[in-house]
Amino acid sequence: MNSRTRRQSSGDRAPLAVSPDGYVRLTTTAFRAIPLTHLLSELDADVSLPPSTASGATLASIVGYTEWASQTTPALSLGWDWRIATAAGRVRYQRDGEVRSNVMLVDARRRDLGALATGVLLCVAIDTLEWEQSVDHYISNRYACHLSNLTVTENRSSL
């Protein structure tokens, strides 16, 4: 994730630590300065593969999730769902729903912003991260034998 040039406060420079409640607390500015690395991505397993005799693919919707982490100690961990959407003839990955993480964003005085505000800000941050290519590369390699001949249903479970 690219950092933005911004004046740092002392809160932005506080060392990372895991709180007893499991959260890693840091400011939004500090969060945006930490690179995230792709860990893994998966297709949701309720896709329906066509019979081996099928010719051509019927693409309704492909959905999955992806996991990213920082190389810091302790690590920041973020995961979100995605779907492949088609718009104006282009196929692209889109984040689908909330970002799940171990991050609690705090203000300059180290006060929690809360789970809701943190979730919103993490979504904004993720949407500026160029994650699609990493996911596509990983998924394409992992599922190469399936994606060449894939029918995916619209039926998505809640897992």
Add this chain to the structure above:
Amino acid sequence: MRVISGAAAGLPEGYYGRVTHYRQRVFVEQLGWRLQVQDGSETDQFDRPDTVYVMVEDEAGNIAGCSRLLQTTRPYLLSEVFPQLLNGLAPPSDASVWELSRFAAMDFNARAATPLAQFASSATALLMRASVACAAERGAQRLITVSPVGIERLIRRLGIQAHRAGPPMIIDGHAIFACWIEVKGSEDA
């Protein structure tokens, strides 16, 4: 559906054997986890007299889901086997923190349901809420789980307050992670 819970000695006759057999079918046969199996039952060192089991039974009397609760003041799965999932935090040892493990809701009588579809079932939601409630009755304020990463989506979509403890790790080919669940405020979710 009905919920049955308690320590092994307090369960109705035969239910301890049924739940360990159910675990063998789910975790070993269906999910391919490398776990200890004896005489068709999956048990480990954390199946002790003080371990609490939660089960969901369908209308026909078949087990449709199970989970296991361990107080963290004694050895538990995360503290003994997977402490690396806590992202550097020392494993909790606190009477108000319980571990939730071996959570599964797979209805072997349902037709052609995928594992993911199973997670969306009413049995899964009932089991998760019953597990939280059962732990709360015993004084738990927080739960810590060791689970496949997908469980986090289920928990949060049920309206239960939860967040991960750290990044998932690939162990025996499966992506697993630790997740904190807040009992307070989640009992009515």
